[in-house]
Amino acid sequence: MKPRLLWWLGTALLLLAVHTDWNVPLAAWVFPVFLLRYARLVPLRRAVLMVGLSLLIGQLFWLGVTGLLFVLSALLAFTLLAVLQTTAFLADRLLAGRAGPLRTLVFPVTLVAGEHLFTVITGFGDFGALGSTQATNLPLLQTASVTGVYGLTFVLAWFASVANTVWAEGWQPVKRTVLVHVCLLGVVFAAGGARLLFDAPTTETVRIAGISPSAEADRSSSGALERIGVKYWRAQEVSGADPVAVGAAFAPVTDDLVARTKQQVSAGAKIVLWPETHARVLERDQAALLKRVGDEARQAGIHVGVAYALYTSQAPYIRNVVVLIGPAGEVLWTYDKTHPTPMEPMTPGPGNVPTAESPYGRLAAVICYDADFPGLMRQAADKGTALMLVPANDWPGFGSLHAEKAGFRAVENGYSLFRHSTHGNSTAVDGQGRVLGHADYYRTDQQTLVADLPVQPRTQTVYSRVGDVFAWLCLAAAALCPLWTYRRKR
Secondary structure, three states: OOHHHHHHHHHHHHHHHOOOOOOOHHHHHHHOOOOOHHHHHHOOHHOOOOOOHHHHHHHHHHHOOOOOOHHHHHHHHHHHHHHHHHHHHHHHHHHHHHHHHHHHHHHHHHHHHHHHHHHHHOOOOOOOOOOHHOOOHHHHOHHHHHOOOOHHHHHHHHHHHHHHHHHHOOOOHHHHHHHHHHHHHHHHHHHHHHHHHHHHOOEEEEEEEEEEEHHHHHHHHHHHHHOOOOOOOOOOHHHHHOOOHHHHHHHHHHHHHHHHHHHHHHHHOEEEOOOOOEEEEEHHHHHHHHHHHHHHHHHHHOOEEEEEEEEEEOOEEEEEEEEEOOOOOEEEEHHHOOOOOOOOOOOOOOOOOOOOOOOEEEEEOHHHHHHHHHHHHHHHHHOOEEEEEEEEOOOOOHHHHHHHHHHHHHHHHHOOOOOOEEEEEEEOOOOOEEEEEEEEHHOOOOOOEEEEEEEOOOOOOHHHHHOOHHHHHHHHHHHHHHHHHHHHHH
16 A cells, blocks of 8 residues: 555544544544555655644544644744644654564554653643544443553554554564454453443432523523623623623523422432533622522532532622532532633632532542543542532534543543533533443533432442553653664663
8 A cells, every 4th residue: 555545544534533513433543554555655854744634634634623723822832732642653763663562552652752742731621632533342440440441542552453463464473463463452352341240330320410591591690691791701891781681681590590400300400410610600699609509408408519610799790600609508608610721711620529428429520621631530539439420511513522531531430420511511421430320411402410319338349549650651661662672772
């Protein structure tokens, strides 16, 4: 096959393998085979430039599909990711031939190292991890309970490296390597299947409802804000406007959410969760809203996760919070979002994941983008969390992939996760990644997700104990790889 055709095939498949709302999981297994083969056939300088161009096209495509292309910090960060990914292909070209029986490990080790470096350097969470494309592959997904998402990246990259080696050298010289790879791959899938079969979650469940306001309530609130000349995303403008008029404009959404909380209580929900920042509250009205919801919680004996944008009188004039109200009507904790997105000009919270005891096990919460940071989510596992609540707010082109990524945190840490997203996809996931409930904001006039999620006892995972040790080991191996191959050459 001509090198040019290899490049075009690899690039085309890459566009299907970046984690978008419509990625093709199989493409993530195949596209590196063609690009690895291309990189070995053409002159070194062309290999670096063209493979780098292919990977940059993939990142720009992802940014375009998700609506982040014109966010400068995202553009710079994912350009760096393309460079780090290119380094993995360059390492395979320069070092694999000198690594002897370990030559097929050069590419997966350096690719995992690049992905992990990206998260460490940029602070963009685990975005860009190739393994996240396999969210629906349940047996393979269980690997995350040991290695995190990076273990899935390693499996995909190793398969591509072995396939490319067979393509380049033929069957006979590498048959032992292939047999070892097939056996280990079989062990990975068998272990995942065994975990699904023999370590299934408890049959004890709790009914949780995620609610969103109706389209009519949204229209009423937006119309009232327009009439007083206020844009809700301009926090200083909101804080400086007439508080009575602004409070009245916000009321249709909060009133609707309180009414729907009552409805779900009547239907048997024990925990009700509001979505991120869909409700908007002035600081002067906060106590009244929490008392109102607290009265409902006390009367019904339930927990309510009240998420809202809180407008304050001091810069940056807005907070992104979720408040857990207990069955006695009391505020159990208030949590500020730890990782605001680049589009959220607000002060980050202190980064302490709050927990509270309940009859259903220990409850914890983070907000939306926070769930893309494995270290923060593991903090909740350290505190014995049985159920993680994640109020969220997405946008078209970002909803499905963001919900799938949050599912990795459930598998990594062994707790159930309920993610309720306005303007996106809401999911209820057990500790093994099974999606037990799903709701799409854009397919209904009023989004509600109700699910019975398994709770205590929580499954302790290897990853929740050791964290990203696997990724750090890959990074160390990638750093030592040039020295190893140099010594073999000598």
